[in-house]
Amino acid sequence: MDIGVPRETKVHEYRVGMTPDSVATAVAHGHRVLVQAGAGLGIGAGDEEYRDAGAVIVPTAAAVFAGSALVVKVKEPQPAECAMLRPGQVLFTYLHLAADPQQCRELLERRVIGIAYETVTGAGGTLPLLAPMSEVAGRMSIQVGAGCLERNRGGRGILLAGVPGVPAARVLILGAGIVGTNAAVVAAGSGAQVTVLDRSVDALRRLDARLGARVTTAYADARQVEAQLMRADLVIGAVLVPGGTAPRLVTRASVARMKRGAAVVDVSIDQGGCFETSRPTTHAEPCFVAEGVVHYCVTNMPGAVPRTSAQALNHATLPFILALADQGWRQALAADPHLLAGLNVAQGRVAHPAVALALGYPAAEPAQVLGWAGAAA
Numbered sequence: 001m002d003i004g005v006p007r008e009t010k011v012h013e014y015r016v017g018m019t020p021d022s023v024a025t026a027v028a029h030g031h032r033v034l035v036q037a038g039a040g041l042g043i044g045a046g047d048e049e050y051r052d053a054g055a056v057i058v059p060t061a062a063a064v065f066a067g068s069a070l071v072v073k074v075k076e077p078q079p080a081e082c083a084m085l086r087p088g089q090v091l092f093t094y095l096h097l098a099a100d101p102q103q104c105r106e107l108l109e110r111r112v113i114g115i116a117y118e119t120v121t122g123a124g125g126t127l128p129l130l131a132p133m134s135e136v137a138g139r140m141s142i143q144v145g146a147g148c149l150e151r152n153r154g155g156r157g158i159l160l161a162g163v164p165g166v167p168a169a170r171v172l173i174l175g176a177g178i179v180g181t182n183a184a185v186v187a188a189g190s191g192a193q194v195t196v197l198d199r200s201v202d203a204l205r206r207l208d209a210r211l212g213a214r215v216t217t218a219y220a221d222a223r224q225v226e227a228q229l230m231r232a233d234l235v236i237g238a239v240l241v242p243g244g245t246a247p248r249l250v251t252r253a254s255v256a257r258m259k260r261g262a263a264v265v266d267v268s269i270d271q272g273g274c275f276e277t278s279r280p281t282t283h284a285e286p287c288f289v290a291e292g293v294v295h296y297c298v299t300n301m302p303g304a305v306p307r308t309s310a311q312a313l314n315h316a317t318l319p320f321i322l323a324l325a326d327q328g329w330r331q332a333l334a335a336d337p338h339l340l341a342g343l344n345v346a347q348g349r350v351a352h353p354a355v356a357l358a359l360g361y362p363a364a365e366p367a368q369v370l371g372w373a374g375a376a377a
Helices: 020-028 047-052 061-067 101-110 131-148 178-190 201-214 222-231 252-256 267-271 306-327 329-335 353-359 366-371
Strands: 002-005 032-036 056-058 070-072 090-093 113-116 170-174 193-198 215-219 234-237 263-266 287-290 293-296 343-346
Touching: 002 061, 020 032, 020 047, 020 306, 032 061, 047 056, 056 061, 070 306, 090 306, 101 343, 101 353, 131 178, 131 234, 131 263, 131 267, 131 293, 131 306, 170 178, 170 222, 178 193, 178 201, 178 215, 178 234, 193 201, 193 222, 201 215, 215 222, 222 252, 234 267, 263 267, 306 329, 329 366, 343 366
Parallel strands: 002 032, 002 070, 032 056, 070 090, 090 113, 170 193, 170 234, 193 215, 234 263, 263 293
Antiparallel strands: 113 343, 287 293
């Protein structure tokens, strides 16, 4: 199969869909890999390194899209990229369609096969292609949140760790999943006063077993969330509904009652955000102030550390890339229910129930999708 790897075009996105090591493995499986010139520069991988791995270097994204049956990216296709997609082409990337109705419409109109990293499942209901970026984003959230608390950025002027005789900052983490756990690890390690809220007692129990007295855990009922928000200096939004929009846990009125100069890092922004005051931002302009609170709502946080994140992502995605290329998309999906869970759109229909529910489309049954006559392999 011809696999295409375009250069990412989202603002300050430096990751790449396939590293040279991944390309070499795909080539060893008998596939041709088209890589756009300069696609790997953000991770320090030049065109020559890709050539050595067996890639064919092409000058433009148009050449990648035109020559590939399977396109492997990191972030959702931007409008110019959507225009290059064609019916039956397989797109494997993060999509986050529930929070992006315009992109969903374009993919449906193009009749592409859109398989989203964020809804591919693993054993026990895990999300193996979301997990590595959630780990990165969770750890980064404390790093960027500490910067947001600096006075020159509109923050309260608080050092996260404090100093002898001066209390450390209070960090509130909403969600004890992968993002929340990694945020708690870094925050606790910095010496901050950390509280984690979740509605899963099992998740809180796992976190307590890992970090013990270094964090305080509590059940996330409405009164507890409100009370903790009023005390917090830094709040991390780390809630997730697989494939769907994030629940709005914090209203604008609640944000307005927080401490002046407190900071919010909404890691859930890819799926719409869990604060009513959140709106997507970029690495070029990552922060804004709403209701006196500094907000950091960058939709591609791991893109700022592309060497780490691209390698971690490729370790997770490569087996699925090979399955799609070796078997064709229909056979690969039919053989693996976990990969099938990643199917979001196909042949002009929405194929994931959470996306369909969020955007008001009827959901196609997976068996129906795989059995459509004339569907591209």
